[in-house]
Amino acid sequence: MREDIASLRNEYSKEELDEQSIEVNPFNQFDKWFTEAVASEILEPNAMVVSTVSKKGVPSQRTVLLKDADKEGYTFYTNYDSKKGQELEHNANISLLFPWYELERQVIITGKAQKVLKEKSVKYFHSRPRESQLGAWASNQSSEITDRSVLEEKLKMLEERFLNKEIPLPENWGGYLVIPETFEFWQGRKSRLHDRIFYQDEMEGTWKISRLSP
């Protein structure tokens, strides 16, 4: 074990988050921070860590890209037969984590995932570069393959199949809308006395706001 790992640490002092300045509605607070994350030009501001749980209760995580945010929730796109897709089929509980380290911020959202309407997936699929569309066809995401050539041969075959044609949305590919039930906004502060503001959905569009101990 490297001895210097234990000494890796930073003091956080960039910003504060308090009950007076936060938005009453967490969607607005998210918009505010997301806008700031994009403006700050950090790498992949829309990357989020998505957690799902297996039938046996074993958690798994992976990074995906946020592709839409509206008053209903947060959308990402993936393969519905992937590990995450299979887990969501049995258990719609999901958590999203935005690790905005350069801003000394983290946002965690928990809620339920549901598939978006097919028309929305079709529209987004066709907005992607052609190579990405072919990639979605070529990959049975999360399944085992013998080696890389399997993918390359499949891609070649698909390029011929769809030559000069519009590439249709694969049946097993599309979006998930995450409908939030809780939000936590974390802002790093001095002496590890960080700000953590927690929102809990209390139905009918009202959110209970509380401060959590760091």
Ligand SMILES: Cc1cc2nc3c(=O)[nH]c(=O)nc-3n(C[C@H](O)[C@H](O)[C@H](O)COP(=O)(O)O)c2cc1C
């Ligand atoms: C920065 C980044 C962005 C990614 N974006 C996506 C995405 O939007 N959708 C997706 O299915 N996988 C995305 N991936 C790949 C996933 O992390 C993951 O490997 C894949 O979805 C399979 O996950 P699963 O086997 O747990 O279902 C991304 C990976 C990284 C590092």
